[in-house]
Amino acid sequence: MAKIISFQIPKSQSEFVRYQEDRGRHFYDKLHQHPQLQLTVIREGAGQFLSGDYLGRFQAGDVFFLGENAPHVFRSDPEYFATERELKSTGDTVFFDFQAFGKALGELEELESLRKFGDFAGLCFQVLGEGKRQVVEIFDRFPKSSGLGRFQLALELLAILDQAGEELQPLNRPALIRGLSERDGKRMDQVMQFVFEESARAITLQEVADRANLGKEAFCRFFKLHTRKTFTQYLQQVRISQAKKLLLESDLGVAEIAFQVGFENLSYFNRSFKSLTGLSPLAWRKSERTGA
Structure with missing residues (x-):
């Protein structure tokens, strides 16, 4: 490869x-x-x-x-x-x-x-x-x-x-820098692999900065430059995306799904989900399953 x-x-x-x-x-x-x-x-x-x-x-x-x-x-x-x-x-x-x-x-x-x-x-x-x-x-x-x-x-x-x-x-926005250097690409890949493997638990900024071999402040600048999001916003989006999968493919309750994907607070999960989708988790599940 x-x-x-x-x-x-x-x-x-x-x-x-x-x-x-x-x-x-x-x-x-x-x-x-x-x-x-x-x-x-x-x-x-x-x-x-x-x-x-x-x-x-x-x-x-x-x-x-x-x-x-x-x-x-x-x-x-x-x-x-x-x-x-x-x-x-x-x-x-x-x-x-x-x-x-x-x-x-x-x-x-x-x-x-x-x-x-x-x-x-x-x-x-x-x-x-x-x-x-x-x-x-x-x-x-x-x-x-x-x-x-x-x-x-x-x-x-x-x-x-x-x-x-x-x-x-x-799907993405055009103003981002087009393409990545090999060094920055490896950093982003290491960060993304880590996020997807560990997103169900609490992740500290220091942990993820270490994965990129950067200090915390330098990592925050690097990550925002290439994703237009703070690391917290990106992690939230990953967890919501994983919650969508569980809402569609399982009959688990909303609270169980929230905790399973890494949210420690149900009300915060509900607010985050609605801010990204425009719907509550239950309303989104119903809409996707019925095609309404």
């Missing part, structure tokens, strides 16, 4: 499109980035998707599009790492390498509409609605494609994204 952050797609230098199938118990769990644009269809599995200041859940059927050098990780839920469980995480991805076009991207009129994708550097999106259905339909044709046929499918995908409008939902 390539180094954290400077992740390299296995492809030739002259290849515009690369199709990849990921099959295993869990997805690659290190924060990474690459110059290729990425379009991913989640076939099986569930977990947390992180990119920049965005943290949310992914599940089977979701479609995500990432601009060049967008730091990201699809972190499968803990049960997918348990060897005694026979769970699967599968996904299909198409990588687009615009550098393969060379000067042609800026000179050929037929490629003019592709230039807008350069503005997506560092950004991630979720593809919704009819656009998602069209993307999945084309992905189903990729395994048997090759050569010019595969190139044509890739252009069809980009045309769908170009015309998606509001069905291309932005």
Whole structure:
């Protein structure tokens, strides 16, 4: 596996499109980035998707599009790492390498509409609605494609994204620094791994700063720069995301869920949940289960 952050797609230098199938118990769990644009269809599995200041859940059927050098990780839920469980995480991805076009991207009129994708550097999106259905339909044709046929499918995908409008939902915010140095990327990955493994208990700022090999004040500046959140806000968001999973997949009471994900105070959990979702935990559970 390539180094954290400077992740390299296995492809030739002259290849515009690369199709990849990921099959295993869990997805690659290190924060990474690459110059290729990425379009991913989640076939099986569930977990947390992180990119920049965005943290949310992914599940089977979701479609995500990432601009060049967008730091990201699809972190499968803990049960997918348990060897005694026979769970699967599968996904299909198409990588687009615009550098393969060379000067042609800026000179050929037929490629003019592709230039807008350069503005997506560092950004991630979720593809919704009819656009998602069209993307999945084309992905189903990729395994048997090759050569010019595969190139044509890739252009069809980009045309769908170009015309998606509001069905291309932005997830993170554009003003963050685009891309991370390898050193900062390793720090962020170590912090995120620690947070996801330990979020159910009380975590001190000193503990997490030590993981990043920084003093507390330096860590706070570093973390806020790359996530637009304080560490406390980010930890709260991680716990709420994990609470959503339990609300959907179990019949545990709200109080038990709150304590299980790391909240020591039920009223604080309820306030935090509503501030992030607009609903109380019970109302959110009902809405998600009934589709109302």
